[in-house]
Amino acid sequence: MNARKQQFVVAFALFSLFFGAGNLILPPQLGFKSGPFWWLVALGFCLSAVLIPLLGILAHARLQGTMYDFGKKVSPTFSLVYCYLVYAISIGLPSPRTASVTHEMGVAPLFDTPSLLTSFVYFALVFLFVMNRSKILDIIGKLMTPAIILILFSIIGVAVFSMDGDFGGSGFTHPFSAGILEGYQTFDAIGAVVVGGVIIISINLKNKASAYHEKRKLIGRAGWLAGLGLCLIYTGLILTGALMQGEFAKDINRTALLSGISLKTLGNTANLFLSLLVSLACFTTAMGIVTGTADFVKGRFNDSQRVYMLTALFGCILGVLMGQFNVGYIIAVALPVLMLIYPITIVLIVLNVLPEKYTSKKIFRWTVITTILFSIPDFFVSLGFEEGMGSIKNWIPLSAFHMGWVVPALVVFIICNVFLKKQGD
Structure with a gap:
């Protein structure tokens, strides 16, 4: 694979690993509540959900190690505790949330099946892909991401060019900080230190002979491309939500709003397209989280493949159990944890850059x-x-x-x- 093609494959993989449940359902409601101040909210959201994660990828490109390397300058003990805490949070909250969103928005509108069945099938597939981790870059970068981007741009394009452009009032006292705090809920700063390690290991599996500076350049450029794509998508979704302010009830929840926006932009085929979009976006994120967690625990136990398999299996079983809670509940539970762990993660990322x-x-x-x-x-x-x-x-x-x-x-x-x-x- 030539350098430019590999750069785009890695960029697409990064985009898709970041773009999960929260990234899809949070921006439209932010825009819906912000009204004419959508651009301020978008600026704050992109700061915490794009710039900080991008710096995390650049830090990984520089360190080319594991998440343990992010905090070892503080102390080895701190770094170990931080790593286990972040991985526990990742497989306990954002990973199951992807299954909840997939059921609520991707499966329930089309099939009358229980959420337990959705979560079981969903995480069985996650486990299957995680056990074939050498193919992750190609599977995500070449197949899944282009489909996600195409559907997203269809929704945003129709909304932006067909709506009147009249904004109502704003529901935020501080739009900029509201955008920053909502960006916390994407988990993407944490995601950067988790999935960045997945990208490093995947690149090493495919390019064992590549020099340090070549891999650093590849990851750095791919990170900037992925960041630009995320920024465009988030801004477009926030603007779309703002343009739809007069179309829905003020107290509409996140998932219902996204479903409504899809119906108004994509028409009768909305449910099918939205189901595909949600399923792909959530699945790639869950795959990245479980793979990153299994990689880390495997590294702590002398690269034991058995430990890798058992960790992946545990992460998937936990995902099935936690995935039975609705999206709103998981977001509410996550907030206190994020208010403590997110600032630490941001500071570690910046210091490592x-x-x-x-x-x-x-x-x-x-x-x-x-x-x-x-x-x-x-x-x-x-x-x-x-x-x-x-x-x-x-x-x-x-x-x-x-x-x-x-x-x-x-x-x-x-x-x-x-x-x-x-x-x-």
């Missing part, structure tokens, strides 16, 4: 510790303890936007760099 002269072990350690400490108030607020955290959050910058960790982490990063530079002098 920056030049090494600015990211010594001490700087890693203190910046991450600061991030953890200042994420705790948002974590407790998301659990319902807002009254107890009110006095603390009042003096933390950006805490009103649920981003109280940003300024303290940045200040500590700068102070550590200045202090260590003076010590070096």
Whole structure:
């Protein structure tokens, strides 16, 4: 395979591994609620759901290791705990969510079957593909992604060119931060450190003789292409939701809105196309999560293929069980976890992208510790303890936007760099 063709295959694979349940159902409702401020929401959403994950892929291109390498500068123990926590979250929440969305939007409108049967068949296929992981790049990059992109552009194109362009009011007080926080729910920053490792291993299986700098260039360019595609799709879906503001009830839920938009844009064939789109988008993400988790656990047990198989089987069984809950419930359960783990993941990604002269072990350690400490108030607020955290959050910058960790982490990063530079002098 020539370099340019492989670059597009990897880019398509990255796009498809990222573009799952949340990426499909979250943007339209964001636009629907934002009205004339859809562009601000889109900017915030793309910041947390495109730019940060893209930086995660670039960090993987630089490290060319596993997720363990992301946090080992803090400490080996921290990195190990972080990895197990992220993989547990990934197979426990976003992976089962893909099965729930597939049933609610892809299967239920066409067939009168129970969700348990959908989840069982769904994760049986996931397990089959995960056990053939050497073919994952080609299966996703050449077959599934083009179909996903074609259907998405059909929905967006018809909506943008056929609607009047009249926007109603906005339901957001802070559209930009609302977009950022909703981007958390895509799990894509976490996805970057999980599926980035899958891409690295898949490339190594196909190109064992390639040099480090060749693989870094391939992953980097493919990451930028995938990021551009995601940005265009998200912006288009948010704009589509905004244009449809007068077409549906204000309290419509995420899945019903996407179904309604599909019906209005694709007509009588909407259910068939939407079922195909949802199934493909969700399936590729679940496959990436289960493969990444199995790869990591396998690496911790001397590359045992048996451990790989057992981990993949456990991830699929858990997916079947958790997939019985509806999408709204899984999103609600995920929020407190995301308010704590997402800031840590973002900081680790950024630190791994920056030049090494600015990211010594001490700087890693203190910046991450600061991030953890200042994420705790948002974590407790998301659990319902807002009254107890009110006095603390009042003096933390950006805490009103649920981003109280940003300024303290940045200040500590700068102070550590200045202090260590003076010590070096």
